[in-house]
Amino acid sequence: AQKVTQAQTEISVVEKEDVTLDCVYETRDTTYYLFWYKQPPSGELVFLIRRNSFDEQNEISGRYSWNFQKSTSSFNFTITASQVVDSAVYFCALSEETDRGSTLGRLYFGRGTQLTVWP
């Protein structure tokens, strides 16, 4: 079963529109971290945010904001007033604390959401 689900495969918006990227996760651990990464056309993976399971406060960083809701196991990412430079694939990821033997420390990635922002 997928531990991280990003149901939106592709999203297209016009510049200055707000856009929300959805992320739903699944874990039995009480301690875990959630991440968002950006992969622009150049291919590198850029870290955006890390959130631990005990901190449900929403976070804002410039035009970016994140909404973490444990009740719905979601960690959604909103870009306000989108720009062409926001065009990229965005990945949500999960890291669990529990020692599962050979998988401790790994990131579980969703399949990513391709965001295209048109001028």
Next chain:
Amino acid sequence: DSGVTQTPKHLITATGQRVTLRCSPRSGDLSVYWYQQSLDQGLQFLIQYYNGEERAKGNILERFSAQQFPDLHSELNLSSLELGDSALYFCASSAADVLGTQYFGPGTRLLVL
């Protein structure tokens, strides 16, 4: 720039060959992770090293192996290459061995012909 370096950036080789991908972690980071990104499988965890020792293993093929050296750089060795091994291989590093933020290198794009 994440501070993680990977070489080479691109690699083209033939089936049956062996290649070595190299990664230098961020200064001070003890953990190195390797991931494979392909169109059909997405981003998949391969293996993790922490301070020279193997810490975690994912769906890494037996044809693949890795190591972390005393200076903390890591190498991923891919042998008996198949067409399906064509992918983008990422290295990431973190300060911690568990739950740390992983910073990714630019990746090595491998094409097996």
